[in-house]
Amino acid sequence: MSVRTNRPYRRLLTSTAAVFAAGALVVGCTSNEPEEEEPAAGATDEDQAPAGGNDEPGETVTIGFSGPLADHGWLAAVNDSAIAEAEKYEDVELRTAEATNDANLQISQIETFINEGVDAIVLLPTDGAQLTEVATRAMEAGIPVVNVDREFSTPFAARTTILGDNYGMGVSAGTYACQLIEENGIEDPVIAEIAGIDSLPLTQERSQGFADALDGCGQTVDNRVAAEFTVESGEEQASNLLQAAPQIDIIWNHDDDQGVGVKQAFDNAGRDEFFFIGGAGSANAMRWIQEGEMEATILYPPTQAADGIRLARLLAQNKGMSDLVQVEVPRRIVLNAPVVNADNVEQYLPLAFES
Known part of the structure; x- marks a missing residue:
């Protein structure tokens, strides 16, 4: 069987999310430490290049990661990408909770992370509403939470949210x-x-x-x-x-x-x-x-949790992003949804x- 694929004009369709959702951001996380020295007299922002160094090892940070049970391929890829990304950084100690579809178990996992005093938490909740309260407690304890894919019920529950579109x-x-x-x-x-x-x-x-x-x-x-x-x-x-x-x-x-x-x-x-x-x-x-x-x-990128690990590392190390004029890590990132064809x-x- 060959499903019809004839196309008189092959054009790569970049995601129309740019047309319908102008707020989407595609963000890189390397070489973006802000310059620490005072600008020279008369210098403008354009004259000051960022100092770089975010990929260089910094203070070791502990990141807790919790995701749902990988009962199909996309979720398995999400979990695997988070672990693989953490392994790239010698200054990241990753604590991975057992994957689960039980919201109550995941709540207890986050409570454990809070009690252990991790430096940041990356969380793909089984249910955003049910995990909102415990994520808010983590934030109130001074632990930045990176919310992945399934949103919490309040913005106070996360420092940064990463979503597919x-x-x-x-x-x-x-x-x-x-x-x-x-x-x-x-x-x-x-x-x-x-x-x-x-x-x-x-x-x-x-x-x-x-x-x-x-x-x-x-x-x-x-x-x-x-x-x-x-x-x-x-x-x-x-x-x-x-x-x-x-x-x-x-x-x-x-x-x-x-x-x-x-x-x-x-x-x-x-x-x-x-x-x-x-x-x-x-x-x-x-x-x-x-x-x-x-x-x-x-x-629909399965790399969302990997991006979460990168951003959690930056947040825990008090680093920002030179790819933006505003160097702090954004509060909300929506990834692109491009067409993949021949x-x-x-x-x-x-x-x-x-x-």
């Missing part, structure tokens, strides 16, 4: 779908969507972004099902979708982990008339793109996660 994923997918419709001259396109868990805000945000972007080219979603971020649910719901829609032009599947099952359903049904767009950026998806079995995937898949494949 769920709304931006939908915008990127929808804008790319509009591009495919225009480039291929598709009249009255049938557009389908395979979402994740509908009760989750992240799924709602992805769907809203997709709908908003499609509205920009006068299109709507014709057929929609929701899966559960698992291979089994992906196959089941994709099969239901295919049975309900005898002809489809474009399908966006929110999650590449469940996409393994989605792709199996396509193969089982012998359906290949549509452009298949995925989400998250798994290695499976990128290999399918290389093989012509998939059109594109929308990146034009740029080689660039992103080394960073992909296995489902």
Whole structure:
């Protein structure tokens, strides 16, 4: 089976989050220690280059990391990337709590970090609302908390929050779908969507972004099902979708982990008339793109916790960021959601996660 991937004009679509979410930041964390000497008389800010040295070993700091159970590939990649990033720094001692989907257990893990007096905490909460109170206690104890992926209920619970762009994923997918419709001259396109868990805000945000972007080219979603971020649910719901829609032009599947099952359903049904767009950026998806079995995937970076480790180190060492005029670590960082297709898949494949 070869899912349709013909494109008269191949253009790399940079994330339309820049259009729809201008607040997104992509931040580097190296060589950004502010200059300590007083500026020379008459010197301007532009005359003063930062001193650098953030990658050089500094005061040893202890960072506590807690994340949810890695029950699918993206979460496993999140946890692994955090550990791997900490190992790059000889001045970081990482204390990793046992991965869990039990909010009460994770609360006790953070309490242990507080009692041990760690210098910073990187936390991907099982549930942002339930972990808000204990994270706030950590902050009140003078321990900076870096909140990853799932937001707390109050900004007082974290010094810095690092997020993937769920709304931006939908915008990127929808804008790319509009591009495919225009480039291929598709009249009255049938557009389908395979979402994740509908009760989750992240799924709602992805769907809203997709709908908003499609509205920009006068299109709507014709057929929609929701899966559960698992291979089994992906196959089941994709099969239901295919049975309900005898002809489809474009399908966006929110999650590449469940996409393994989605792709199996396509193969089982012998359906290949549509452009298949995925989400998250798994290695499976990128290999399918290389093989012509998939059109594109929308990146949801699994490096968020690794970025969290870097920023926690800077915060614990009282360092800032020279990549910004304001040298302090930002309070909120939203990562980009670019389209990965045949034009740029080689660039992103080394960073992909296995489902």
